[in-house]
Amino acid sequence: MNSVTRIPRPHPASMPPRTETRDRAAVTPTDRSHPAPRRVRMEEVARVAGVSPATVSRALKSPETVSERLRARVQEAAARLGYAPNRIAGSLAGARTPLVGVIVPSLTNSFFAATLDRMTTILEAEGYQLLIGQHAYDAAREERIATAFCSWNPSALVITGRDHTRGTVGLLSAAPCPVVEMWDHDDRPLDTGIGFSNREAGRLAGRYFAEQGFDKVAYVGAILGQDARARARSQGFAEQVRHLAGQDPLIADAKSRELGEGAAALRQILQRQPDTRAIAFSGDMLAVGAMFEAARMGLRIPQDLAILGYGDLDIAAHTNPPLSTIRPPHDEIGAAVARHILHRLAVPEAQSENVDLGVRLIRRLSA
């Protein structure tokens, strides 16, 4: 059913070979057909407005330093010619680049998507563009991306977590711009850190189960080998259960964060520990998958089995019964990171900081 239509109409497709347009004066016979689709530069605006390029630069970037008359003339000329400054050139000359590099493990993870959403919205409004890279929990790839980003001279660098290769650490420590490590709070940051303690999120779950008097409990993590944050949560949970209930919880490690794995984990846990009274999950989707499976098995929630999620996705409020869950500050992180960066850039003496945004237990009916 797929169809492909070739479109033969000529289009200014790939960049014209350098030589064709290099010398604006000497147009060779061959490219007469192509009416030099060269982008308009500041020099032409200057010519049209009857001023010098320097004045154009000033009129556009700091209008208050230019007389009102010239400013108007320049702006009109720029508008008429459809002038758009070349930011590559501007960045080279200005030593500052309105670029912020952000590295996340995954773009499809809705937590990081929410963070990026807030960051772009806030930073775009101030004229910054985001360079976004994803490393899929691969530390070497993270280092490659960080290296690549550094070579763009960004105004700031944002990276997820505080656990990096030596190379990445060296790079970030030497970076001549603010560096923000977000989403974690368990270790000391290289520069600024904005996040929360995953360990504490896990502890919160363990403490809640203990308070409810659940004796046999379990925890379902996901790809614990890769995801240090998920690991920290499971450790916090185990620690607290051990401490308050005096026993080791059963810990399962799902192969992914998806629903199907939650269902599988539920079956596995009930097989290994039939009298399990409550299960905490490393992600709401796992929890929802387990709830669907529980429904199929005829288990009542929370009477037979209590279920606690993590994430507070939209769906959590709408399941049957509504899912109790732990809410990380996903969008707050994005907003706080963006604001911190703007502050650091605006106020040279601004200091780095280490912010714990905390987590909240959202109590609904499933646990």
Place this chain on the structure above:
Amino acid sequence: MNSVTRIPRPHPASMPPRTETRDRAAVTPTDRSHPAPRRVRMEEVARVAGVSPATVSRALKSPETVSERLRARVQEAAARLGYAPNRIAGSLAGARTPLVGVIVPSLTNSFFAATLDRMTTILEAEGYQLLIGQHAYDAAREERIATAFCSWNPSALVITGRDHTRGTVGLLSAAPCPVVEMWDHDDRPLDTGIGFSNREAGRLAGRYFAEQGFDKVAYVGAILGQDARARARSQGFAEQVRHLAGQDPLIADAKSRELGEGAAALRQILQRQPDTRAIAFSGDMLAVGAMFEAARMGLRIPQDLAILGYGDLDIAAHTNPPLSTIRPPHDEIGAAVARHILHRLAVPEAQSENVDLGVRLIRRLSA
């Protein structure tokens, strides 16, 4: 519970003011303390390796054009000094920028996230970086982002949909790089188009309901006023129902794409048309919300009411009963766009194309 710790330790925070480092020879007394943390440049690599800067450039970018001996010397020197090329400078000189601008309506929409995921992965591997912008279905914001992206001289520009302001159209038509309009196939693209027909996706749903012999049917769209793609689907659905069943379907317009709205829409539809036999939703989450609500109301699915989703999210396969849905080619779009761009950039005579990736009906048990 939130806490903020100020970290007083000195850090190379904001870019040093230009003047401090402008003249490398004349270091003023004030900044003696700061041991000129200037990034190493190609010139220094050249000096250390005992060659000219041009040779360093060649040894690093096209090693095959340099003698093995020098290549080794240069690479060693670069590694030892921790040299990272300045891409801003490289881009200015080279007239090509390894940047691809991508504009999507929303980063948190899992469809676009999947597309972006594939695009970054493929393009990053070839040395390109993605500039990502989101406009939240605001055409003026889309135009601002497009303008900003053009001023980075990107190697390619990718935009969602084929419905833009005149300004955006002008900009994209004049762009000296390949332009891809993705996710739609209903209109003619400006350059290359890669997507599918939303109208056809809607028709498919309508046709399926007609084939099943459902007489009273309804459609639940979401923010139809903003989302042209959702609108096209609802129109295709209505068109087909009218054509095959000879009647107008009930159309509801949800205020968002979230679960809660699906539940609300279900109640509203059953009130306005109590004998509704089947409902198609503009998004799986709406459909899942409606299924949860149906369960609360004691309605059996599909016996009392058939439900069809759109999106084929992970969750669709795991609901009770599993959700039948229409699957758009979200990740295929990302892969196809990335490959098209690489092809266009590699083969100067490559043409633009108009690709319909099609949709599929995934039949499970809910309809």
Place this chain on the structure above:
DNA sequence: CTGTTAGCGCCTTCAT
């Protein structure tokens, strides 16, 4: 195969 040379387009002192 290698070095020399001349910019890429803009910003920013400096002088007027």
Place this chain on the structure above:
DNA sequence: ATGAAGGCGCTAACAG
């Protein structure tokens, strides 16, 4: 308040 001039760091013709 405005213009002239130099340079940001690198690439790409060209000559050797």
